[in-house]
Amino acid sequence: MELLENLPAPRRSTTLFSDTTGQPATGPDINKAISAFVAFANDIAARHHLPGIAEDPTGITAGRLRRTIGPFIRNRPDGAFGLAVVYGHADGVIGAAYGGMKQSGSTRFLPRDTADHITATLNNLAASLAAGGGISGPAARHAVDAAATFAGAILTTKDWKKMLADPGIQAYDNPDTAVGCRFDPTTNPPCLNDTAQDARTEPDLANCQPHCPNRFHTDHHARDHQRLARQLDAWADLAPGPEAIRLRITATGHRTTADRHWATRIGPDGTPLPPPTDTASFPDSR
Structure with missing residues (x-):
């Protein structure tokens, strides 16, 4: 545009x-x-x-x-x-x-598009797991269950209304921070404003917090963190001292997130998966 x-x-x-x-x-x-x-x-x-x-x-x-x-x-x-x-x-x-309603998740201006987003997230999760990929994080088990529960498509108004009413499959992807969210409002997600008066029906992805119990990572997310770490290291090589230190600290954080994923991910049956020998080329749906 x-x-x-x-x-x-x-x-x-x-x-x-x-x-x-x-x-x-x-x-x-x-x-x-x-x-x-x-x-x-x-x-x-x-x-x-x-x-x-x-x-x-x-x-x-x-x-x-x-x-x-x-x-x-x-x-x-x-x-x-x-x-x-x-x-x-x-x-x-x-x-x-x-x-002040922004923090509460936009109050579902367009529920059909929210349902489309959840559909795409669940389909990507299912395809990644079927290809041998894994999921890690506090909400990994819930994300696996959500992907297994979802039928794969929404065709009618009744379908997407039923989807939005099912608390067990509310999954969102946050590509800007390379993380997923298996949203459960009963966990008091830290992304939401405690003073918000409207219904907490979806996460505030722009305010995603590292200590949230609803987070999960896929292999795709882990590779994104590795890519970001390499990019920040390259920028640090050209930056002045203090800025270079900050960039390398941030790169280390991304690399740690990726390493933790490869070490703790689970498969579709919930059992731990061994780290792949080549994380850069490991199969993933996206």
């Missing part, structure tokens, strides 16, 4: 805002912008002999675009607030921000 917004005026996308008033674009305006962008992208692709965007028999409308990008936005920390903006619920975002 940032790239599109910085295109020269004749090519600028109006998918988000009107060029003339700065107001949110309307549905018809967005539909026109989508068509113009598809034509623009296909023209560039043709010049570089690359595959373009295939013609859609029913047309790509604003509603379909929002539903397509919805899961990607929702899978980020505080993603429900981003979705609220995309879907036009700006008043809810402002109210939550000023009312």
